[in-house]
Amino acid sequence: MEKPVIVSVVAQKGGVGKSTTALGLGRTAAEQGIKTVLIDFDSQGSLSTSVLDMGNIPKGKDSYTFVKTHDNYEPIKVADNLFVIPASLDLLKFDEESFESFFLLGERIESELKNYDLVIIDTAGTLRTTVTAALTASHFMYSPIELNSYSLKAYDDVAKLFKNVRRRLNSKLDFIGFLPNRVHSCREIEGQRVPFQLDEREVYRQLLEMPLGRDNILYLVEELAGIRRSVQAGNSGAARDVEQATKQVKDFSQAILSRIGL
Ligand SMILES: Nc1ncnc2c1ncn2[C@@H]1O[C@H](COP(=O)(O)OP(=O)(O)OP(=O)(O)O)[C@@H](O)[C@H]1O
Numbered sequence: 058m059e060k061p062v063i064v065s066v067v068a069q070k071g072g073v074g075k076s077t078t079a080l081g082l083g084r085t086a087a088e089q090g091i092k093t094v095l096i097d098f099d100s101q102g103s104l105s106t107s108v109l110d111m112g113n114i115p116k117g118k119d120s121y122t123f124v125k126t127h128d129n130y131e132p133i134k135v136a137d138n139l140f141v142i143p144a145s146l147d148l149l150k151f152d153e154e155s156f157e158s159f160f161l162l163g164e165r166i167e168s169e170l171k172n173y174d175l176v177i178i179d180t181a182g183t184l185r186t187t188v189t190a191a192l193t194a195s196h197f198m199y200s201p202i203e204l205n206s207y208s209l210k211a212y213d214d215v216a217k218l219f220k221n222v223r224r225r226l227n228s229k230l231d232f233i234g235f236l237p238n239r240v241h242s243c244r245e246i247e248g249q250r251v252p253f254q255l256d257e258r259e260v261y262r263q264l265l266e267m268p269l270g271r272d273n274i275l276y277l278v279e280e281l282a283g284i285r286r287s288v289q290a291g292n293s294g295a296a297r298d299v300e301q302a303t304k305q306v307k308d309f310s311q312a313i314l315s316r317i318g319l
Protein backbone atom coordinates (compact mmCIF):
# COMPACT_ATOMS: atom_id res chain seq x y z
CA MET A 58 0.00 0.00 0.00
CA GLU A 59 1.27 3.46 -0.85
CA LYS A 60 2.16 5.83 1.97
CA PRO A 61 0.37 7.40 3.68
CA VAL A 62 -2.85 5.40 3.96
CA ILE A 63 -5.70 7.93 3.88
CA VAL A 64 -8.97 7.37 5.77
CA SER A 65 -11.98 9.71 5.83
CA VAL A 66 -14.61 9.73 8.55
CA VAL A 67 -17.97 10.60 7.03
CA ALA A 68 -21.58 10.87 8.17
CA GLN A 69 -24.16 13.23 6.79
CA LYS A 70 -25.42 13.97 10.27
CA GLY A 71 -24.02 16.01 13.15
CA GLY A 72 -23.00 14.68 16.53
CA VAL A 73 -22.71 10.98 15.67
CA GLY A 74 -19.07 10.71 16.71
CA LYS A 75 -16.99 11.54 13.64
CA SER A 76 -14.54 13.80 15.45
CA THR A 77 -14.44 11.67 18.60
CA THR A 78 -13.72 8.44 16.74
CA ALA A 79 -11.24 10.14 14.37
CA LEU A 80 -9.24 11.37 17.36
CA GLY A 81 -9.51 8.04 19.18
CA LEU A 82 -8.29 6.21 16.10
CA GLY A 83 -5.42 8.68 15.70
CA ARG A 84 -4.36 8.28 19.33
CA THR A 85 -4.47 4.50 19.20
CA ALA A 86 -2.53 4.36 15.93
CA ALA A 87 0.10 6.79 17.24
CA GLU A 88 0.55 4.74 20.40
CA GLN A 89 1.31 1.74 18.20
CA GLY A 90 4.10 3.65 16.48
CA ILE A 91 2.05 4.51 13.39
CA LYS A 92 3.01 8.06 12.39
CA THR A 93 -0.37 9.73 12.04
CA VAL A 94 -1.73 13.07 10.83
CA LEU A 95 -5.27 14.19 11.68
CA ILE A 96 -6.65 16.65 9.15
CA ASP A 97 -9.56 18.65 10.51
CA PHE A 98 -11.60 19.40 7.40
CA ASP A 99 -14.70 20.60 9.24
CA SER A 100 -14.88 24.39 9.59
CA GLN A 101 -16.45 23.91 13.05
CA GLY A 102 -13.08 22.63 14.21
CA SER A 103 -14.19 20.44 17.09
CA LEU A 104 -11.35 17.98 16.60
CA SER A 105 -8.81 20.83 16.52
CA THR A 106 -10.13 22.41 19.71
CA SER A 107 -9.87 19.13 21.56
CA VAL A 108 -6.13 18.84 20.90
CA LEU A 109 -4.95 22.44 20.45
CA ASP A 110 -5.36 25.84 21.99
CA MET A 111 -7.04 27.44 18.97
CA GLY A 112 -6.10 30.93 20.11
CA ASN A 113 -2.47 30.01 19.55
CA ILE A 114 -2.36 28.34 16.15
CA PRO A 115 0.65 29.53 14.19
CA LYS A 116 -0.35 31.39 11.03
CA GLY A 117 -0.46 29.31 7.87
CA LYS A 118 -0.91 25.98 9.68
CA ASP A 119 -4.64 25.49 9.08
CA SER A 120 -6.06 22.95 6.65
CA TYR A 121 -7.32 25.54 4.15
CA THR A 122 -3.83 27.01 3.86
CA PHE A 123 -2.39 23.49 3.70
CA VAL A 124 -4.47 22.81 0.60
CA LYS A 125 -4.05 26.21 -1.03
CA THR A 126 -0.39 27.08 -0.67
CA HIS A 127 2.67 25.41 -2.05
CA ASP A 128 5.24 26.04 0.64
CA ASN A 129 6.77 23.23 2.60
CA TYR A 130 4.21 22.32 5.20
CA GLU A 131 4.80 20.67 8.58
CA PRO A 132 1.78 19.49 10.59
CA ILE A 133 1.60 20.48 14.27
CA LYS A 134 2.82 17.82 16.70
CA VAL A 135 0.40 17.02 19.53
CA ALA A 136 1.87 13.77 20.92
CA ASP A 137 4.45 11.14 20.01
CA ASN A 138 3.66 10.09 16.42
CA LEU A 139 0.52 12.25 16.38
CA PHE A 140 0.19 15.42 14.33
CA VAL A 141 -2.71 17.68 13.41
CA ILE A 142 -3.61 20.07 10.61
CA PRO A 143 -6.31 22.19 12.27
CA ALA A 144 -9.49 23.61 10.76
CA SER A 145 -10.33 27.21 10.03
CA LEU A 146 -13.45 29.04 8.89
CA ASP A 147 -11.71 29.54 5.53
CA LEU A 148 -12.75 25.95 4.74
CA LEU A 149 -16.20 27.37 3.95
CA LYS A 150 -14.66 29.03 0.90
CA PHE A 151 -14.32 25.64 -0.77
CA ASP A 152 -18.06 25.64 -1.33
CA GLU A 153 -17.65 28.57 -3.71
CA GLU A 154 -14.78 27.07 -5.66
CA SER A 155 -14.57 25.10 -8.88
CA PHE A 156 -14.52 21.33 -9.24
CA GLU A 157 -10.70 21.37 -9.23
CA SER A 158 -10.88 21.84 -5.47
CA PHE A 159 -12.00 18.21 -5.22
CA PHE A 160 -8.53 17.09 -6.21
CA LEU A 161 -6.32 19.58 -4.38
CA LEU A 162 -6.37 17.92 -0.95
CA GLY A 163 -5.20 14.58 -2.33
CA GLU A 164 -2.44 16.23 -4.33
CA ARG A 165 -1.20 18.11 -1.29
CA ILE A 166 -1.22 15.00 0.91
CA GLU A 167 0.75 13.18 -1.75
CA SER A 168 3.37 15.91 -2.00
CA GLU A 169 3.67 17.02 1.65
CA LEU A 170 2.81 14.03 3.85
CA LYS A 171 4.89 11.25 2.26
CA ASN A 172 6.75 10.61 5.51
CA TYR A 173 3.63 9.71 7.45
CA ASP A 174 1.97 6.31 7.66
CA LEU A 175 -1.65 7.29 8.21
CA VAL A 176 -3.78 10.35 7.45
CA ILE A 177 -7.24 10.59 9.05
CA ILE A 178 -9.59 13.24 7.64
CA ASP A 179 -12.43 14.43 9.86
CA THR A 180 -15.28 15.90 7.82
CA ALA A 181 -18.36 18.09 8.32
CA GLY A 182 -21.79 16.72 9.19
CA THR A 183 -23.45 18.20 6.10
CA LEU A 184 -22.65 17.53 2.49
CA ARG A 185 -20.13 20.12 1.36
CA THR A 186 -17.32 20.39 -1.13
CA THR A 187 -14.87 19.57 1.66
CA VAL A 188 -16.52 16.18 2.24
CA THR A 189 -16.30 15.32 -1.45
CA ALA A 190 -12.69 16.52 -1.52
CA ALA A 191 -11.85 14.33 1.49
CA LEU A 192 -13.36 11.26 -0.18
CA THR A 193 -11.64 12.04 -3.46
CA ALA A 194 -8.32 12.03 -1.60
CA SER A 195 -8.97 8.85 0.40
CA HIS A 196 -8.30 5.15 0.09
CA PHE A 197 -10.84 4.29 2.76
CA MET A 198 -13.89 5.69 4.49
CA TYR A 199 -15.87 4.62 7.54
CA SER A 200 -19.08 5.99 8.92
CA PRO A 201 -20.20 6.35 12.54
CA ILE A 202 -23.94 5.76 12.83
CA GLU A 203 -26.53 5.74 15.60
CA LEU A 204 -28.99 2.86 15.83
CA ASN A 205 -32.29 4.72 15.82
CA SER A 206 -35.14 5.57 13.48
CA TYR A 207 -32.89 7.84 11.39
CA SER A 208 -30.38 5.13 10.69
CA LEU A 209 -31.79 3.89 7.42
CA LYS A 210 -31.82 7.44 6.07
CA ALA A 211 -28.22 7.78 7.29
CA TYR A 212 -27.45 4.51 5.52
CA ASP A 213 -28.94 5.79 2.25
CA ASP A 214 -26.99 9.06 2.44
CA VAL A 215 -23.68 7.31 3.03
CA ALA A 216 -24.32 4.67 0.36
CA LYS A 217 -25.24 7.31 -2.22
CA LEU A 218 -22.26 9.50 -1.44
CA PHE A 219 -19.86 6.56 -1.50
CA LYS A 220 -21.18 5.28 -4.83
CA ASN A 221 -21.12 8.70 -6.47
CA VAL A 222 -17.58 9.52 -5.43
CA ARG A 223 -16.37 6.07 -6.36
CA ARG A 224 -17.99 6.13 -9.78
CA ARG A 225 -17.12 9.71 -10.73
CA LEU A 226 -14.10 10.88 -8.77
CA ASN A 227 -12.12 8.16 -7.04
CA SER A 228 -12.39 4.54 -8.13
CA LYS A 229 -9.90 3.47 -5.41
CA LEU A 230 -12.20 4.46 -2.57
CA ASP A 231 -13.15 1.53 -0.34
CA PHE A 232 -15.96 1.58 2.23
CA ILE A 233 -14.60 -0.21 5.28
CA GLY A 234 -17.71 -0.09 7.40
CA PHE A 235 -20.22 1.41 9.73
CA LEU A 236 -19.27 2.15 13.30
CA PRO A 237 -22.46 2.08 15.39
CA ASN A 238 -21.85 4.61 18.14
CA ARG A 239 -23.62 5.59 21.37
CA VAL A 240 -25.29 2.18 21.60
CA HIS A 241 -27.11 2.00 24.95
CA SER A 242 -25.43 -1.17 26.07
CA CYS A 243 -24.33 -4.44 24.53
CA ARG A 244 -24.55 -8.07 25.50
CA GLU A 245 -23.06 -11.23 24.11
CA ILE A 246 -25.29 -13.67 22.29
CA GLU A 247 -23.62 -16.77 20.87
CA GLY A 248 -20.21 -15.15 21.09
CA GLN A 249 -21.36 -12.00 19.23
CA ARG A 250 -21.70 -8.56 20.81
CA VAL A 251 -25.14 -7.19 19.99
CA PRO A 252 -27.18 -4.21 21.23
CA PHE A 253 -29.06 -5.04 24.44
CA GLN A 254 -32.09 -2.86 23.74
CA LEU A 255 -34.63 -4.39 21.40
CA ASP A 256 -35.18 -1.27 19.28
CA GLU A 257 -31.44 -0.85 18.70
CA ARG A 258 -31.02 -4.55 18.02
CA GLU A 259 -33.72 -4.36 15.36
CA VAL A 260 -32.04 -1.43 13.58
CA TYR A 261 -28.72 -3.24 13.86
CA ARG A 262 -30.26 -6.31 12.24
CA GLN A 263 -31.59 -4.17 9.38
CA LEU A 264 -28.20 -2.53 8.91
CA LEU A 265 -26.57 -5.96 8.67
CA GLU A 266 -28.91 -6.80 5.80
CA MET A 267 -28.10 -3.71 3.73
CA PRO A 268 -25.62 -4.14 0.86
CA LEU A 269 -22.97 -1.89 2.44
CA GLY A 270 -23.68 -3.13 5.96
CA ARG A 271 -23.12 -6.81 5.31
CA ASP A 272 -19.81 -7.89 6.89
CA ASN A 273 -19.17 -4.21 7.37
CA ILE A 274 -19.88 -3.46 10.98
CA LEU A 275 -16.59 -2.43 12.54
CA TYR A 276 -17.49 -2.55 16.22
CA LEU A 277 -20.32 -1.51 18.52
CA VAL A 278 -19.32 1.52 20.59
CA GLU A 279 -21.47 2.09 23.65
CA GLU A 280 -22.69 5.33 25.19
CA LEU A 281 -19.60 6.05 27.28
CA ALA A 282 -19.43 8.85 29.81
CA GLY A 283 -15.63 8.84 29.71
CA ILE A 284 -15.10 8.93 25.95
CA ARG A 285 -14.37 12.61 25.65
CA ARG A 286 -11.74 12.55 28.37
CA SER A 287 -10.37 9.29 27.02
CA VAL A 288 -9.60 10.61 23.55
CA GLN A 289 -8.47 14.01 24.75
CA ALA A 290 -6.10 12.75 27.40
CA GLY A 291 -4.49 10.28 25.07
CA ASN A 292 -6.00 7.13 26.47
CA SER A 293 -4.28 7.65 29.80
CA GLY A 294 -7.19 8.41 32.11
CA ALA A 295 -7.51 6.46 35.32
CA ALA A 296 -11.14 6.95 36.35
CA ARG A 297 -13.27 3.90 35.75
CA ASP A 298 -15.47 5.42 33.05
CA VAL A 299 -12.42 6.70 31.19
CA GLU A 300 -10.82 3.27 31.44
CA GLN A 301 -13.92 1.62 30.02
CA ALA A 302 -14.07 4.16 27.17
CA THR A 303 -10.39 3.70 26.43
CA LYS A 304 -10.88 -0.04 26.05
CA GLN A 305 -13.65 0.43 23.48
CA VAL A 306 -11.68 3.13 21.64
CA LYS A 307 -8.77 0.70 21.35
CA ASP A 308 -11.06 -2.08 20.15
CA PHE A 309 -12.77 -0.10 17.40
CA SER A 310 -9.46 1.43 16.33
CA GLN A 311 -7.93 -2.02 16.06
CA ALA A 312 -10.85 -3.12 13.89
CA ILE A 313 -10.24 -0.16 11.56
CA LEU A 314 -6.45 -0.56 11.50
CA SER A 315 -6.73 -4.20 10.54
CA ARG A 316 -9.19 -3.38 7.72
CA ILE A 317 -6.76 -0.85 6.28
CA GLY A 318 -3.75 -3.12 6.63
CA LEU A 319 -1.84 -1.22 9.32
N1 LIG B 1 -19.81 6.75 22.43
C1 LIG B 1 -20.10 7.95 22.98
N2 LIG B 1 -20.58 8.03 24.23
C2 LIG B 1 -20.87 9.22 24.80
N3 LIG B 1 -20.70 10.40 24.19
C3 LIG B 1 -20.21 10.39 22.93
C4 LIG B 1 -19.89 9.18 22.26
N4 LIG B 1 -19.42 9.49 21.03
C5 LIG B 1 -19.45 10.83 20.94
N5 LIG B 1 -19.93 11.38 22.07
C6 LIG B 1 -20.13 12.82 22.36
O1 LIG B 1 -21.09 13.31 21.43
C7 LIG B 1 -20.77 14.62 21.02
C8 LIG B 1 -20.65 14.65 19.50
O2 LIG B 1 -19.55 13.84 19.12
P1 LIG B 1 -18.60 14.28 17.91
O3 LIG B 1 -18.21 15.72 18.06
O4 LIG B 1 -17.52 13.29 17.82
O5 LIG B 1 -19.61 14.11 16.70
P2 LIG B 1 -19.43 14.60 15.19
O6 LIG B 1 -20.09 13.58 14.35
O7 LIG B 1 -18.02 14.92 14.93
O8 LIG B 1 -20.31 15.94 15.19
P3 LIG B 1 -20.26 17.15 14.14
O9 LIG B 1 -21.03 16.68 12.94
O10 LIG B 1 -20.93 18.26 14.87
O11 LIG B 1 -18.83 17.40 13.82
C9 LIG B 1 -19.48 14.99 21.75
O12 LIG B 1 -19.79 15.73 22.89
C10 LIG B 1 -18.88 13.65 22.14
O13 LIG B 1 -18.08 13.72 23.31
Ligand SMILES: [Mg+2]
Nearest residue numbers: 075076099103
Ligand atom coordinates in the same frame (compact mmCIF):
# COMPACT_ATOMS: atom_id res chain seq x y z
MG1 LIG C 1 -17.13 16.64 14.19
